[in-house]
Amino acid sequence: MDNNIKDLPENWKTYSLQDLIDNNIILSHLDGNHGSLYPRKEEFIEKGVPYISANCIEGDSISFEKAKYLSNERAKKFKKGVAKNRDVLFAHNATVGPVALLDTDEDFVILGTSLTYYRCNEKFLKPEYLKHYLSSQVFKNQYLKVMGQATRNQVPITKQRTFSHIVPPLAEQKHIIGKLDRLFERIDQAISLLEENISNTEALMGSVLDEEFQRVKGKGWPTLKFTEFASLRHGHQFRKYDFVDSGIPVVKIGQCKKDGSLNLSNCNYIESSRLNEFEGDRIYKGDLLMALTGGTLGKVTWVSEDYGDLVQNYRVGNFFNIEGKSIKRFLMYVLMSSIFQDLVASKVNQGAQPNIGKENIDNMIVPVPSIKEQEKLVRKFDVAMKNQSKIIEFQTQKLNHLKVLKSSLLDQAFKGEL
Structure with missing residues (x-):
């Protein structure tokens, strides 16, 4: 029994997941680790059998808008990770913890590698109850302990079967x-x-x-080309082989927050000994950053703290004022304004990910007062x-x-x- 599970009512029982399986209380427990059957990119189609991953979990349900789809013929080749209506889904890999109750009219859906399903024998265990239990701190404490002993964010299916479950x-x-x-x-x-x-x-x-x-016209502010009052610096285009387990944090778009803070809890790192190589890509307190690609394109961050040594990734823009032409704090508000954001939107290069280049920004015409x-x-x-x-x-x-x-x-x- 887990140390956190004690002082339960007398008629409540505690089982390991393996015990629940052996006693036919959990009818099936499998993940989406498909091995050689893992679908190739070209096999996904517009509509068909849903193929879902952890990113499809919203709240405690599945968003099928985020799902990929496979043909019925292709989907029937899978031997495991085949989930059905009212299965309880647990995200066990990368983004560990989200839980959902599968509600679908489909005969079955296919799970990606980040999900595990629990199929309940409803004569003994209600899926709605299990969903709540898997979201509880009692259960979280057990998988957090496993994750603390590993180098990767994952909870293997074999470990899941050792976890304790409270069943009233x-x-x-x-x-x-x-x-x-x-x-x-x-x-x-x-x-x-x-x-x-x-x-x-x-x-x-x-x-x-x-x-x-909007009062610009009435005040007669002069309009300037962006390069006449500010400049934009791209960061370094790091590759996977540059990254190590610890060292100097690399600031990507995901690390930048609107409140001025940087979330470095899940960032990549480069070797500390390489700092001098990237002297021109360093980030300091008071720097002005903007996302230049992706779903948060245009997001502005004023770095409000000193985080020590940091380096800038390529798709994060670092903006600088030109002395005598602009002050940096005003430049921040220009970047945040709908005038500038609309200009960005009009110049976006649409592709796999929307993005805007330095040349597009350099050529923008913006009203700038004294x-x-x-x-x-x-x-x-x-x-x-x-x-x-x-x-x-x-x-x-x-x-x-x-x-x-x-x-x-x-x-x-x-x-x-x-």
Whole structure:
């Protein structure tokens, strides 16, 4: 029994997953590790049998809009990872932890390498109950321990079968499902409302910028070519063979956040001894970054902290003001403005990933006032951004409290205290 599982009601039982399989309580437990049967890129088609991965999990359900598809003939060749309606899915590889209950009219779906399915014998174990259990801290503690002993973010199927599972009587399972579903529905509604409020608050800054920049014509600001008041520096185009397990963090688009922070928890690294090779690609506190490709193209980050040695990846742009022509803080607001963002959108190169090149940005024509006027606007914009940040911080705290509440309710449920 797991050390975290104790003081349960007398009629509740604890099994290892292997015990549940041996006792026919779990009818099947397989992952999508297809080996030589793994589908090739050219085998995916527009519509057919869904092929789903961990990135298809949204909340506690599957988004089939994110699925790939295979022909029925090709899908029937798979020997494992063939999931059916009401199977419980667990993401065990790369993005470990998300859980979903499969709800589909399809005869079957195929799992990618990042998913495992649990098929319940509903005479003894309800899938809705198992879904909640796999999302609980009791279960998370077990797979986090396994991940802490490995070099890769994954929980192999063999390890999963050693994990402990709390199984109350069927009537208790139904009680827990009903109580959690009702409580979670209310919490999820509050979370959605807060997320909408945060999104609207973030948009307010854009409204402040738009209002000021829309007055350009009346104020007679001169229009300048981008290279006349600012410059853009690409980072280095690193290759896979450049990366090592630890060393100097490489800042990619995914590391850049709108609040000015850099998320370095899941970044690539280069050897510390190579820092001098990339002197022209280093990132410092006060640098102004923008995503130049992908779904977040145009996202702007003002690096607000000193993170030590950092180097810049190619598709992150680092922007610099030209002394006497612009001040850097004003340049940041130019990049954030709809005037500039619309120019970016009009120049985007569509391909596998949308992107914009340095030449496109260098040739943009942008209204730029005098330094004195820039300083005045920066003071105004900074106040607006500070107020916006306070509101977002308060709303985010409330959002986090609700998420903690969900976790707390799950813990209560699996101690028999709900």
